[in-house]
Amino acid sequence: MDMNDPLRREEKKESSPDRHDSGPSSPEPSRPGRDDLLKRMKKVDPKQTEKYKQRTGQ
Amino acid sequence: MSVPLLGLETEYGIIREDLENSDPVEESMKLLKACERKSVFCKWAYSKENSHLDMRGFRVASLAQDEEEDAFCAEDRKRPYSYLDMKCDRVLTNGARFYNDHTHPEYSTPECRSVLSLVAHDVAGERIVAECVAIRNRELEGNSLQVFKNNTDYSGHSYGTHDNYLIPREIPFENVVSGLAPFLVTRQLYAGAGKVGSENPGAGNFQGLQLAQRSDFIETLLSIETMTKRPLINTRDEPHAVSNRYRRLHLILGDANMSAYATALKVGTTLLVFNLIASEDKLAGLELVDPVADVLKVSLDKATVLQRKTGGTITALEIQEAYLEAAEKAFAGKDLEWNWILKEWKRTLDELRHSPEKLSDRIDWAIKEKLFTEFMQSEGMGWEDPWLKSLDLEYHNLDPDRGLYRGLQQEGAVYSLLNEKEIVRAVELPPEGTRAQIRGQAVAQDAENIKSIHWTGVEFANGEILDLTGVICPEEVEIFLNSREQLV
Numbered sequence: 001m002d003m004n005d006p007l008r009r010e011e012k013k014e015s016s017p018d019r020h021d022s023g024p025s026s027p028e029p030s031r032p033g034r035d036d037l038l039k040r041m042k043k044v045d046p047k048q049t050e051k052y053k054q055r056t057g058q
Numbered sequence: 059m060s061v062p063l064l065g066l067e068t069e070y071g072i073i074r075e076d077l078e079n080s081d082p083v084e085e086s087m088k089l090l091k092a093c094e095r096k097s098v099f100c101k102w103a104y105s106k107e108n109s110h111l112d113m114r115g116f117r118v119a120s121l122a123q124d125e126e127e128d129a130f131c132a133e134d135r136k137r138p139y140s141y142l143d144m145k146c147d148r149v150l151t152n153g154a155r156f157y158n159d160h161t162h163p164e165y166s167t168p169e170c171r172s173v174l175s176l177v178a179h180d181v182a183g184e185r186i187v188a189e190c191v192a193i194r195n196r197e198l199e200g201n202s203l204q205v206f207k208n209n210t211d212y213s214g215h216s217y218g219t220h221d222n223y224l225i226p227r228e229i230p231f232e233n234v235v236s237g238l239a240p241f242l243v244t245r246q247l248y249a250g251a252g253k254v255g256s257e258n259p260g261a262g263n264f265q266g267l268q269l270a271q272r273s274d275f276i277e278t279l280l281s282i283e284t285m286t287k288r289p290l291i292n293t294r295d296e297p298h299a300v301s302n303r304y305r306r307l308h309l310i311l312g313d314a315n316m317s318a319y320a321t322a323l324k325v326g327t328t329l330l331v332f333n334l335i336a337s338e339d340k341l342a343g344l345e346l347v348d349p350v351a352d353v354l355k356v357s358l359d360k361a362t363v364l365q366r367k368t369g370g371t372i373t374a375l376e377i378q379e380a381y382l383e384a385a386e387k388a389f390a391g392k393d394l395e396w397n398w399i400l401k402e403w404k405r406t407l408d409e410l411r412h413s414p415e416k417l418s419d420r421i422d423w424a425i426k427e428k429l430f431t432e433f434m435q436s437e438g439m440g441w442e443d444p445w446l447k448s449l450d451l452e453y454h455n456l457d458p459d460r461g462l463y464r465g466l467q468q469e470g471a472v473y474s475l476l477n478e479k480e481i482v483r484a485v486e487l488p489p490e491g492t493r494a495q496i497r498g499q500a501v502a503q504d505a506e507n508i509k510s511i512h513w514t515g516v517e518f519a520n521g522e523i524l525d526l527t528g529v530i531c532p533e534e535v536e537i538f539l540n541s542r543e544q545l546v
Contacts (some may be wrong), residue, residue, distance in 0.1 A: 037471075040465050
């Protein structure tokens with residue numbers, strides 16, 4: 001399978017200057033999408049976990 | 059290669075938000091029934107299950123659960139459904155098992171040969187579960203059914219994500235325990251999914267983000283149990299393979315990671331440690347005086363100091379660095395995927411030591427720490443605010459329009475380990491060179507004629523049986539497939 005070939009990933013990383021030495025790049029706090037995510041977080045019901053009852057699993 | 063097959067099982071949380079009392083039995087059954095993917099339905103061969111045999115050489119009469127769950131099960135028996143009705147087992151064309159386990163929809167990946175293949179199949183599971191949720195919500199004419207890839211309801215009910223490794227039986231079990239325990243105690247440094255608060259009375263009035271969701275629930279070193287007195291190392295002896303050749307290590311302490319990178323690191327490093335144990339490389343001085351208590355201790359404070367059996371102290375990071383050093387010496391340059399695991403393991407530990415903020419695009423607890431810290435600053439609140447627990451839960455929501463991890467993915471703010479083609483392939487197709495390939499092909503080509511199905515085989519209505527018990531390595535898969543071709 002394609003995904004099983006880490007060498008391919010190495011090649012991909014080396015073709016990307018961002019990843020060459022520093023690894024996966026970190027999120028950019030000032031990116032525009034941050035505002036959308038903040039809006040998404042504000043929509044979360046603060047009491048959601050009180051209603052979220054589950055049964056014990058394994 | 060000491061670990062020929064790997065697998066992951068994930069129990070999902072499920073809730074109907076439009077109902078006062080959401081019934082997980084009903085909702086999980088309806089979710090499984092909504093699945094439109096080609097599959098074999100309700101034909102799992104439970105007669106081949108044997109979960110009561112212990113690695114330590116004895117059999118237990120029954121497995122335990124707490125009083126609350128006993129009461130729930132007594133009520134379940136009054137429902138107008140058989141055991142098989144409630145299980146709703148499906149086996150899919152990719153070789154996976156998708157069913158209900160203890161009222162949670164569970165996706166068990168097919169057996170995989172490589173870490174990246176396994177991660178693709180775990181993510182494929184998320185995709186298939188989310189697809190069923192969408193179908194159910196269309197039936198419900200709303201968006202009231204929500205499903206979460208996490209491990210807790212924040213009220214003391216935990217459900218599992220189990221990583222499985224088939225290893226040679228000849229490795230003494232006591233070597234596995236002594237070699238693995240310090241590693242498992244500290245693996246949460248990068249494998250922990252993060253949890254706001256604690257459900258363990260021993261944590262006192264902990265306010266904040268701990269490393270892992272399951273660390274509150276580990277109560278003993280060794281046990282066959284999974285629903286109570288959960289162990290660091292589960293002793294269930296059920297290899298689903300030739301039992302005198304293999305044992306299956308069934309690790310129940312892990313978290314459900316949203317980050318595929320974290321899943322890869324969790325499984326990849328564990329695989330390398332099994333290989334270290336198999337090679338009898340000695341990891342002197344790492345055994346801990348109280349590994350069970352240390353699980354929670356590390357989760358609450360990753361810099362905490364642990365007591366070594368040989369005397370003196372050591373930190374979780376130092377333990378991981380010792381394992382990494384041994385693995386680098388033993389395995390560097392021996393396998394392309396192992397090289398990737400070693401490189402990313404080293405990168406992660408280096409960043410934990412020198413610049414932990416860099417982990418906030420790929421390690422779940424670090425992603426949460428950054429995200430929730432920003433939110434607390436913007437809203438002027440602290441970790442004690444109950445809103446944080448709700449945000450923590452919502453991080454794990456599979457809904458693309460609600461889930462916080464899904465939002466980060468849509469922004470490109472978290473690292474993508476897999477591309478779309480790899481995920482789509484894993485949704486449809488089994489991992490090549492495994493017995494899952496034979497199982498998946500049987501489902502794809504002859505589902506309607508399958509009488510019963512299991513990890514270890516397929517029985518057809520005409521009496522033909524595909525016995526996969528001994529079909530473990532790629533060579534054995536090839537021999538099996540060649541012999542089938544000759545018969546045709």
